[in-house]
Amino acid sequence: MNDAADVIVVGAGLAGLVATAELADGGRRVILLEQEPEPWLGGQAYWSFGGLFLVNSPEQRRLGVRDSHELALRDWMATAGFDREEDQWPRKWAEAYVAFAAGEKRPWLRSHGIGFFPVVGWAERGGYGPTGPGNSVPRFHVTWGTGPAVVAPFERRVREAAARGQVSLIFRHRVDALSVTGSVVDGVRGAVLEPGPVERGRPSSRVQVGEFELHAQAVIVTSGGIGGNHDLVRQNWPARLGEPPARMLTGVPAHVDGRMLGITETAGGTVINRDRMWHYVEGIQDWNPIWPGHGIRILPGPSSMWFDALGNRLPAPLFPGFDTLGTLEHLTKTGFDYSWFALTQRIIKREFALSGSEQNPDLTNKDIGLLLQRVISKSGPAPVEAFKEHGADFVVASNLTDLVQGMNALTDEPRLDPVKLEREITARDREVDNGLTQDQQILAIRAARRYLGDRLIRVAKPHRLLDPAAGPLIAARLRILTRKTLGGLQTDLSGRVLRADGTPLPGLYAAGEVAGFGGGGMHGYRSLEGTFLGGCLFSGRIAGRAVAAALA
């Protein structure tokens, strides 16, 4: 093994790849260590939908969206809600990141050959008025080619550097400790894991076949978050979000285990904002799972009616796609670990997108013919239809009585009263024909359709759910899906990991999800979405460049 390196990077996800590419460009020799097998390069980003938060982009302007750095910063700060003393660095990272998203980010990605689907999505709409949290305008830019296309240029740069002899890519090496000499982090120790072919994303063997120790002038930790480790999620679960749900789905591969957080703390690094996390409320069990407990997130348009386990309609503005954590808090307080969408075929076809590269073969494979099917076909995209057919959480029926019966059959006790549900749906349907509706959700749908992107492909024309022509009726049972870690290793604006006294721990840097995407939590309490991949790109780039510049 080539152990003559200036820097060791721990974790070959997106943040690790970007940091390594920047280090190599800065003339440094790097060892990039990864516990998983070789085909897994790119970590979670490979599986991602490739949604990126951009501000005032040409794609937005073409759709008539007026955005600005100032508006995005206002939205970010209202959404983050920074209120702690330790938010000093996260807040600085947030300011720097929003400036990046409004400035250099798009041209830099374009210079890497990354392009965007022309219709910009409107995620986390908020719904609390102009001073509240949420995106005032659409900012979710889907990468043409989804997650794999975000990873590809950075993987290419790293492989080219490896071919030049500047980077050693070492797989099946799991870091178990950071070595510290005289209060300077100068290397890593760990276990060599048994090799063996494992399909990407599936749990790999943890059998150890050896040990290793490597030294370098600096170490960058880019090991990801905690979402695959439900014990840690529960341990860190904040009281403000109610009790952790009895059962959760897992939105990330098993390697997202949070181990490196504890390992870095042992070496003297500080972890902050552990209780800030970003889990989704629209999780469905994958009928064709890749990792344990695999759940898929529905990225919903605003039209499905949302009911809790007892059939109570969720209050305004907790409509699909408006306020992830507000809805999570509301649902956990019901005491049940699931809720329901009720919708029609017309809505599912337009409004259900499934997050994940493998769930979007048209966008991932840049297949325009398949993409057009989304618009012209009467059915939904094939992966959505497959869930409707095989998914354990779906009920399809031609009338409401059968639908409710099917929903009740999916739960341990029949908790839904068909009369109550019918009353709610009929009342809502009545309002569709009323130009002066009092129904806040219908008002929100009409407002959404004033945005060209939503009207074109994302938001169904308001219609009566019980109109047979819009059917069949569909119900989807939704569970909480663990995904992102918003807190993490506290870092300064160079990505240096800080000690409890606020001074940098010499030799140690961090980037990506393990660093709360910068500073130990640049999102504060909540995200505007599409900000995680960008957070890896930005913090990985900063750490890589800072280390390259700092070394003798």
Ligand SMILES: Cc1cc2nc3c(=O)[nH]c(=O)nc-3n(C[C@H](O)[C@H](O)[C@H](O)COP(=O)(O)OP(=O)(O)OC[C@H]3O[C@@H](n4cnc5c(N)ncnc54)[C@H](O)[C@@H]3O)c2cc1C
């Ligand atoms: C299905 C899905 C959809 C998503 N969609 C979006 C989206 O549209 N937009 C968006 O912004 N974000 C999205 N995300 C989130 C985003 O992909 C992740 O937050 C981001 O990729 C995290 O990257 P990372 O490099 O910090 O960590 P990871 O991707 O988790 O990579 C960390 C790597 O470190 C390795 N590692 C960990 N510990 C050790 C150790 N001790 N020794 C050696 N190696 C170790 C792991 O094996 C892994 O390969 C999505 C995520 C998923 C799963």
